Amino acid sequence: xxxxxxxxxxxxxxxxxxxxxxxxxxxxxxxxxxxxxxxxxxxxxxxxxxxxxxxxxxxxxxxxxxxxxxxxxxxxxxxxxxxxxxxxxxxxxxxxxxxxxxxxxxxxxxxxxxxxxxxxxxxxxxxxxxxxxxxxxxxxxxxxxxxxxxxxxxxxxxxxxxxxxxxxxxxxxxxxxxxxxxxxxxxxxxxxxxxxxxxxxxxxxxxxxxxxxxxxxxxxxxxxxxxxxxxxxxxxxxxxxxxxxxxxxxxxxxxxxxxxxxxxxxxxxxxxxxxxxxxxxxxxxxxxxxxxxxxxxxxxxxxxxxxxxxxxxxxxxxxxxxxxxxxxxxxxxxxxxxxxxxxxxxxxxxxxxxxxxxxxxxxxxxxxxxx
Numbered sequence: 001x002x003x004x005x006x007x008x009x010x011x012x013x014x015x016x017x018x019x020x021x022x023x024x025x026x027x028x029x030x031x032x033x034x035x036x037x038x039x040x041x042x043x044x045x046x047x048x049x050x051x052x053x054x055x056x057x058x059x060x061x062x063x064x065x066x067x068x069x070x071x072x073x074x075x076x077x078x079x080x081x082x083x084x085x086x087x088x089x090x091x092x093x094x095x096x097x098x099x100x101x102x103x104x105x106x107x108x109x110x111x112x113x114x115x116x117x118x119x120x121x122x123x124x125x126x127x128x129x130x131x132x133x134x135x136x137x138x139x140x141x142x143x144x145x146x147x148x149x150x151x152x153x154x155x156x157x158x159x160x161x162x163x164x165x166x167x168x169x170x171x172x173x174x175x176x177x178x179x180x181x182x183x184x185x186x187x188x189x190x191x192x193x194x195x196x197x198x199x200x201x202x203x204x205x206x207x208x209x210x211x212x213x214x215x216x217x218x219x220x221x222x223x224x225x226x227x228x229x230x231x232x233x234x235x236x237x238x239x240x241x242x243x244x245x246x247x248x249x250x251x252x253x254x255x256x257x258x259x260x261x262x263x264x265x266x267x268x269x270x271x272x273x274x275x276x277x278x279x280x281x282x283x284x285x286x287x288x289x290x291x292x293x294x295x296x297x298x299x300x301x302x303x304x305x306x307x308x309x310x311x312x313x314x315x316x317x318x319x320x321x322x323x324x325x326x327x328x329x330x331x332x333x334x335x336x337x338x339x340x341x342x343x344x345x346x347x348x349x350x351x352x353x354x355x356x357x358x359x360x361x362x363x364x365x366x367x368x369x370x371x
Contacts, residue, residue, distance in 0.1 A: 005146040008136045009076055012089065015133065016073030020167065022116045023066050026179040027171045028345045029116050031062040037099065040108050067167045068092065074163040076140075079149035080156035086141050093137055097130040118183035176365045179345055185251040186343040186351075186358060193270050193356035195252040206243040212236045255343070257311065257333040260319075265333060269309060270356040276301055277351040279344035280312040281337065283321055290348065290364035295328055297350070297370050313337040 023030045035058045042051035054061070072092065075085040096114065103112045104123040114126050121129070140147065149156050174180060182188065185195050211222050213232035221238070222228055257266045269275070278294060298308040310332045312318045319332040343349075350367060352360040362370055 001143060002146045005140065005143050008140055009147060012133060012136050012140065013073045013076035016069050016076070016089070017163075018073075019115060020066050020069030020073065021170075022118055024070070024167055024170050025118075025174055025181050026116055026183070026345060027059075027062050027066060027175060028341070029179075030066065031059045032341055033112065034058040034062055036109055037102075063168070063171055065092075066171060067164055070167045071160055071164050075156070075160045076147075077150065078156035078159045079147055079151075080160050082144050082147045086137065086144060090134075090137050090141065093130065093133050097127070097134055100127045100130050103127075116183065118181060175346065177346065177363045178349070178361055178366075182361070184342060184345075186361075188358050188361055190358055191356050192252060192255065192358070193267065196250050196255065198250055205241055208240050208242050210238045210240070212238065252339075254336050255339045257309075257335055259331075259333060260315075269333070270353070272307060273354065275307040275309065275353050277353060278308065278310045279335075279340050279347075279349045279351065280310055280314070280318060281340050281344070281347040283312070283314060283318050284347075290367055293367040294348075294350065294364075297367060298328070298330060307331075309333055311335045311340065313340060 035055050038051045038055040038058065042048040042055070068088075069092070072085060072089050075081065076089065096112075100112050100114070100123065103109045104127045111120065111123060112126055114129075115121060151159075170180075186192065209224055211224070211227060212219055212235040213222060213228050214220075214235050215228070215232045219235060220228075220232075255266070256264055257269055259265050269277075276297070301308050308330060310318055310322065310330050311334075312332065313335060315332055315334045322328045322330045322332065343351075344361075346363040346365075348364050350362045350370065351358055352362075352370070360370075
């Protein structure tokens, strides 16, 4: 029995540490996923005031959750305070199971982001994983007498404290810089235009269509090959999904750049030989350090005939600051806020581009590294 307990202990503890660290290298990814849950629940009428408050504090809860995941995994492996550790593990795992079951059965959220963007799992795979972990933790609670501390004295506690400090430090670092491992479609070396195309092995969704017609105040539904005569008046068309396709969404499907007139300039910009894109989610005018560094970079680039573009969803505000309050003369283009969050995990982030291929990515804290 002790061998089985040890195996379960290693599986649960190791998986919690791995899951936490995978998310810790990109905490903003989990933050955006948590906000998605809160937004859906608020729109569905589930305590909208509370959900909106949670949405506003999602990053704080993200950092706590990731740190707790790693710390509990270390605590289980080290054998520190096993009763308390197992209770917290079960509570956290039941919460995760609730989230994954909501994703699976509601269909309102595409994935739960349990392993971040680096290891995407289907809702069914994630739900199955959580059920197995629930059972393993219940088994460990049942046979917890076989769990012994890995080290003596205060060393297990010291390991837990060290894991909390290290995980918090890691998250703080990547939130100022960029993810240590970039698993996003906008990573260095990727071709944005190519990733906007439908995958070659895409299988489209299959639909059946029917038509509603009305005659003598009576509405009736007709199939496409059995439409009524001209005495019937068309009302509406119905589309019904009969077979779900697969791999039919491009890796980049919401990225487009529009100018001040609303014209789509995506391909025109992405086909330039050499240029820079500054992705700006929100403008913080008080952070003058990155602004002065960026302006210096843009002036140097323009002197070398290399264009610099600002990409934002706050077009009016950003344009007013850079081109009206300050005469920086920088073109500002509009892009979907979600696409900007995916492209640039930190705010702001500078991309060096050659054609549609990402050559380099720099956070506001690393602009001094731009050559």
